[in-house]
Amino acid sequence: MQKFRLLRYLKPYKVNIILGPIFKLTEAVFELIVPLVMASIIDVGIKNADKAYVFKMGGVMVLLGVVGLICALTCQYMASVASQGFGTQVRNALFSHINTLSHAEIDQIGTPSLINRLTSDIDRAQHGVAMTIRMVRAPFLTVGAIIMSMTIDLKMSIIFIIAGLLIGLILYLIMSRTIPLYQVVQKKLDKTSLITRENLEGVRVIRAFSKQENEQRRFGDANEDLTKSAVWVGKISALLNPLTYSVVNLGIVAIIWFGALQVNAGQLTQGKILALANYMSQILIAMIALANFVVTLTKAIASGTRVKEILAISPSVQAPNSSQVPAPVPGAPIICFSQVDFTYHTTGENALNDINLTILPGQTIGVIGGTGSGKSTLVNLIPRFYDITHGKLQINGVDIKEYPFEALRKRIGMVPQRAVLFNGTLRENMRWANENATDEQIWQALDIAQAKEFVQKLPLGLNSHIEQGGKNLSGGQRQRLTIARALVNAPDILILDDSASALDFATDAALRKAIARQSKGMTVIMVSQRANTVRWADKIVVLDDGHIVGEGTHEELLQTCQAYREICQSQQDEGEGEK
């Protein structure tokens, strides 16, 4: 993996990162001075009954507080700007980087994981930055309190060191046990959430089999398991407060006893004992804050690493160096596969083997074959979503790798299997291929895609709101709109990846007719499992297990291709005779 530093996104905030902690330190210094001021009030002011001195020192304390507050707020502001700015920059960079990744990387990482890294992981890293800027205070206070105790009395500071070590040990012992356990609890919580989701999605099946009680038991077990873990973690972390409290207060007991001995020997004053006791309490607060900081920082670093991993991946499909669009070779086929092999994973089996296929401009090509035969894989190579493993793939006689992405993909209209629309108006969805498409162009595309009629019936027409994923439309409507979306830009090549499966026969036929009539000159590649969808194509390609096992027209294939015959027989039998 290439070395990649996430921290470079902090660069613009250098000033904040340096000044923030300095302000914070200033506040902490003031905080440490306060007990000393109090000690001198007692030792000087009270002893000499000097009221003016008391007022003066009291005023100093308030002043220290005010300046401390201002310093602290300045630091918080700097931390907020730096950390939020850092997060914002990283988010922009990551989103843009995800956009450059090819399908191969996206398949491998998985979209849920990408989304998590882009949202919660960056949030955590950002939080880590903020905490780091603010956190100088805790270690400083701990060390500072110990040093102050040393300046007061070297022997007494031994008590501080022991107490500090003990608290550190307690924190370490408890937290090193609870942190992994909290992850276990989270996993178990996810499990209950998974079972709930399954039950909602499978409600019909569950009730059909009358398995409600069984499911309740399954959930009950998971829930009980979760409760047990949660209680167990709770029991361990419940020890934290009482133990640290005991250490600190027993430390104070020790300070009083040994302090008393020192005072008796004339080496210490009453006021200084008070100051020592005060520092002791400060150590506890600081140590707990420090422990929490360590947790946050660990999480932030883990999250940062996950983000870094993605940023360090370079896309396997690379754009050509030159942004010039190569000129087509006159007379060359529009698409030409020669001896193409393709595999998704370098070690895995080939998904496509020795594919030779020539497609001429304006032809309609049908691709048919069983599940997993490589139909979708084949068409996904044409817009260069993946790079072929072996062989040659040419568009207009030019190697596909010589085209800039945009020049290649803008020529291709792709209708994927899963019909997805985006949150926004219908018009915005139709403008995906071409930002500046006119309403006229959109209506024309809708007409070809057999969607005009129902869109006209919508009260808001092109302004109708479409929910995320297109949930407020039926499957068939969605599919027709995705077809229209691909047609808006009048592509040279239209690829329908089994995209008419949710349509009934009548709509499917009308669609094919309209494409043939209204898009003369367009090269159409139709992937389907239905023989009827492809039978009128100029050429039908039959795929089986990654190999082309038949190529030709419907009639030719019926004569020569066993696999094709089987498909047709299963789908039509005597139907044609009756017509």
Next chain:
Amino acid sequence: MKKQSIILRLLQFARPHIGYLAVGLISAMVSVGLMLYTPVLTGNAIDHIIAQGNVDFAAIGKILILLAVSIALGSLFQWLLSYCTNIVTFQTIRDIRTAAFDKLNHVPLKYIDSNKHGQIISRVVNDVEQISDGLLHGFTQLFTGVVTILGTIGFMAAIDLKITLVVVLITPLSMFVASFIAKGCHNMFAEQSATRGEMTAYVEELVGNQKLVKTFCYEDRAQEHFEEINNRLYTCGVKAQFYSAMANPATRFVNGVVYAAVGITGALSAIGGGLSVGQISCFLTYANQYTKPFNEITNVITELQTALASAKRVFELLDEEVESPDTDNAVLTESDGSVKIEHVHFSYDPARTLIKDFNLTAHNGQRIAIVGPTGCGKTTLINLLMRFYDVNKGRICLNGDVDIRTITRNSLRSQYGMVLQDTWLFSGTVRENIAYGKPDASDEEIVEAAKLAHAHSFIKRLPQGYDTPIAEDGGNISQGQRQLLCIARIMLTHPKMLILDEATSSIDTRTEIRIQKAFDAMMQNRTSFVVAHRLSTIREADVILVMRDGEIVEQGSHRQLLKQNGFYAKLYYSQFENSLEP
């Protein structure tokens, strides 16, 4: 639902654990009391250390022993407090969560169909979690906070009224600061979380459909939109973070003021001979502790409010109507395979009637095909047959005259074997999924069913064969294979009647032929209802129901319907039209 009634209901859930709750509350009082007592002892001890040669070791020793004991006891009760709250909290929310889940198994399907699944899950999981975080933990925190404040005032008053008065007078300042920050935070956070939600939705959409983004070269526009949201998030993020980060320094400042005030008044009083140095030390400790609970309480109150809102949502789920109970527990043991639908009317939405006066008699072994264009409401019939929904008027009978509403749902549903378009598998092994309807099935039976469904060969090729776990997102098996598993599941149970909903639509045609053959064999002597696009299935049906816009428009056999030359005929012929020669 009022706040009081929500709290009362929560208390009802906590009731079985009331012993722990009581011990917890008592421990809270004892531990707070002891912890507040320690500064008094410390102060007393310091008062015996006066100057060189003037230290009363005997008295100090006694006090220190007392101090050590009260520290030990204080810690013990503090631990007891956390221990008890933990148990009460987790056991109570376990009960609430179980109740919520059980509820889901008893609500009518309408509730599940008409609510977003994400929202329901969030009620069962996140909202319940929120109750534990906010309400139960918050409650103990609130309780100890209040006890601490009252206790501190009490102890201080016992030592010196005047200084106590000074401390209490500064209190409103602390309250003011805390509430000012809390209010600001609330608004800022609301804006931030709205923006963050917007961003997450956008990211889910765009990254989730990254392939489409590539297809349409939409990258630049997506980036532009993303950065716009991101910039807004930055602006409100800085504000929200800064506001919330103000809380700590502000409290520290108020603390500092209290500390200084106590120091000055204490010192003046000491000069006047009123207070000892030890008592000042004691006061200073109290001053340090005093303002903290105020800040915490403000936090707790906001948390309590979110928790109450969560509790309200959970209780709303718990208050959902359940399915009408099975009338007289009559169990239908053996169906004769006949189904009679008489004058049935049905609609999901009272404003739009879907099924009007529908009649059908299916005899044993008949095949009923339901056809129609996309989205015409073909699944409605299944909902009625399985009694996922009740008819509005008319009745559906099995065995001649047995109204399905007079028998138990379980015994009705067990007569049918159902394969739906949305394949559903749960996160268990392949074996467990096939045996779902018959958990005691032997291995031979399971393999046999898998073979009948043509699933055996692919299962064998899976890394762990029949013991392969089905991944959560089903990533390790294809859609077609999922369907085969669902078919195997039915093959195992040998139901009397079948319901198939476009069951074979995502299996390739060659596999489909084989499955079809297996189904044909299974459908012998079994009444079956098939929703399908495939003509081969339809043509062999005894009765075809043609649906359009939710209504049944034609009914008859394939030949009858073609002769009728109506909607069915049009649908049927459309598929053979030549797309190239219009």
